[in-house]
Amino acid sequence: KAGVTQTPRYLIKTRGQQVTLSCSPISGHRSVSWYQQTPGQGLQFLFEYFSETQRNKGNFPGRFSGRQFSNSRSEMNVSTLELGDSALYLCASSLVTGASMNTEAFFGQGTRLTVV
Amino acid sequence: GESVGLHLPTLSVQEGDNSIINCAYSNSASDYFIWYKQESGKGPQFIIDIRSNMDKRQGQRVTVLLNKTVKHLSLQIAATQPGDSAVYFCAEKVGGSYIPTFGRGTSLIVHP
Numbered sequence: 500k501a502g503v504t505q506t507p508r509y510l511i512k513t514r515g516q517q518v519t520l521s522c523s524p525i526s527g528h529r530s531v532s533w534y535q536q537t538p539g540q541g542l543q544f545l546f547e548y549f550s551e552t553q554r555n556k557g558n559f560p561g562r563f564s565g566r567q568f569s570n571s572r573s574e575m576n577v578s579t580l581e582l583g584d585s586a587l588y589l590c591a592s593s594l595v596t597g598a599s600m601n602t603e604a605f606f607g608q609g610t611r612l613t614v615v
Numbered sequence: 616g617e618s619v620g621l622h623l624p625t626l627s628v629q630e631g632d633n634s635i636i637n638c639a640y641s642n643s644a645s646d647y648f649i650w651y652k653q654e655s656g657k658g659p660q661f662i663i664d665i666r667s668n669m670d671k672r673q674g675q676r677v678t679v680l681l682n683k684t685v686k687h688l689s690l691q692i693a694a695t696q697p698g699d700s701a702v703y704f705c706a707e708k709v710g711g712s713y714i715p716t717f718g719r720g721t722s723l724i725v726h727p
Contacts (some may be wrong), residue, residue, distance in 0.1 A: 503658070532714065542659075542704065542717040555714050589658050603649055604715070606658030 501526065503592050503607035511613045517578040520610045524571050524592030530554075531573040532604060533565060536587040545588075548573055580614045587611050623702060625722040634692040636721045638705035643686060645707035649715060650679060650690045654701045662690070662703075692723075700725045 504523040512518050524531050532555075533545040544557035548567035565575040571592075577584055591604035628634050640648065646667040651659035665672045665679045665688075672679050678691040688705050702722050706715035 505658075530713065534717075541719045544714055544716070547714055549713075555712075591658075603661040603664055605661065606651075608656070608658045 503590055503605050505588075505590050505607035505610050507610060508608065509611045509613075511615060512580050513615055514580055514582060516580050517576060518580060518612060519574055519576045520588055520590075520612075522573045522575075522590030522592075522607060524573070524590075525605055528592035528594050528605070529571050530593045531567055531571060532591045532593070533573070533575050534589040534591065535559070536589055536609070537585075542589070545575065577612075582614050585612060585614045623720050623722045625724060627724045627726065628695050630695060630697060630725055630727050632695055634695045634699070634723060634725075636690045636692075636703050636723065638688040638690075638718050638721075640686050640688055640705065640707040640718070641716070642707060642709055643683075644709045646710040647708040647715075648679070648681060648688050649706045649708075650677075650688075651704045651706065651717075652699075652701045653704065653720070659704060695723075695725050697725045697727055699723060 503525055506521045530549045532547040535543045535545055545559055545563055546553055546565050547555040551567045562578045567573045587609045589606050589609045591606045593604040594602050649664045650662040652662050653659045663674045663677050663679050665681050670681050676693045680689045692699055702720045704720045705718045708715040
């Protein structure tokens with residue numbers, strides 16, 4: 500069974516540009532979450548999508564957005580990049596449903612974004 | 616790889632020793648807890664979980680202990696190996712929430 504796949508693995512962008520990151524969840528998983536990981540802040544929750552709808556949202560500015568497609572693949576977009584957006588962006592998928600909320604999340608290897 | 620270890624507490628052990636990684640969680644309403652391991656250059660990997668109606672759960676070479684009275688979680692790794700070197704995160708989930716909250720992590724260094 501294939502794991503969570505994130506593309507690209509590495510990105511270098513310039514301040515002011517925008518970027519789109521992609522995540523393919525484990526087959527059958529409908530919940531996809533995105534996290535930002537930095538040395539100073541640790542793992543910070545961005546948002547979670549379930550059945551193409553944003554179900555939960557973290558405390559990030561509107562420059563961070565996402566979407567989920569009917570095949571559960573998800574993308575996140577960051578517009579007007581700032582130096583502080585440099586981080587590892589992690590995607591996680593899970594089988595969580597209304598009947599079974601407590602299941603583990605499976606993470607991809609992440610996309611390392613560097614803003615210069 | 617990641618530089619997540621720059622601001623993290625570090626535990627150094629000798630190969631073969633037992634390791635204990637501690638985590639203080641914040642929300643008394645949390646009812647599900649997970650330990651993740653993150654190796655350099657990789658995403659977090661699930662190790663073991665425990666529900667709040669339990670106080671101990673064992674896996675292969677790992678044991679998680681939960682003390683709800685003091686909101687404390689620990690991960691014990693038996694016979695620690697160099698391959699166990701990584702950053703370990705605990706995560707808690709409040710009942711009714713789909714989203715876990717992650718702790719800051721502990722860097723485990725195993726010396727051969």
